[in-house]
Amino acid sequence: MSLIIEDKVQEERLILVDEQDNKVGVGTKMQVHLQGALHRAFSVFIFDSQGRLMLQQRASGKYHSGGLWTNSCCGHPRPGESNLAASTRRLYEEMGFHCELQEVDQILYRVDVSNGLVENEFNHTFIGLFERTPELNPEEAEGWQWISVPDVFTAVEQDSSRFTAWFKVILAHFGQETIQQWASRYR
Incomplete structure (x- = not known):
């Protein structure tokens, strides 16, 4: 892992929450994931007008889950940042585009990811429509x-x-019928 990416991960601050998504504190990104502390997160599912889902392949150099396929975008809001603002920001930072996003549901999960880290998240799920080719940030996504x-x-x-791991949990939780319903909103 490059020193710049490692420093960024260690310095970024996440919002710690309880099981009802009430803020209970703030922690550094690496510390939160090492301890498996419950924190606020979001996942974005982008569809096209044909009902297809945009998958992202995480950059191989990511601090965990590098090279794996996942939903269109995911991340964590910063202290003082709304879930919608954070989702919009990260979608642009990772995939290079903006689109209107709508929150459709939430899910609470705890999964082990690579490098001894844990994603223990109160996750807000957003959907959106996009019809063009994304402009990937190679530090975030390689495909x-x-x-x-x-x-x-x-x-x-x-x-x-x-x-x-989190993508598989989200798919299993909501199921094919619900995710197909999300996609159908854009047909």
Whole structure:
């Protein structure tokens, strides 16, 4: 891991929450993930007008889950930043575009990720519509693809090791029918 990325991860501050998403404190990103402390997060699912989901392949150099496929964008709001503002910011920072986002649900989960880190998140789920080609930030994402909702469930079933732990939990929690309903809003 490069020194610059490592410093950025250690210095970024996350919002610690209780199981009702009430703020209870702030912690550094690395500390929070090492301790498995419950914190606020978001996941973005971008669809096109054909109902396909945009998958992101995380950059191999990421501090965890590098090279794995996941939802379109994910991250953490900063102290004082709304979930919508944070989702909009990170979508641009990772994938190089803006679009209107709408929060559709929340999920609480705890999963182990690579390098001994834990994602213990109160996760706000957003959806949006985008029809063009993203402009990836190579420090964040090294690939992307459009995939039908049924095909993403099949791909995860066939080889789950290619996907991030949180993406698999989100898919299992909401299920194919609900995610297909999200996609259908843009047809």
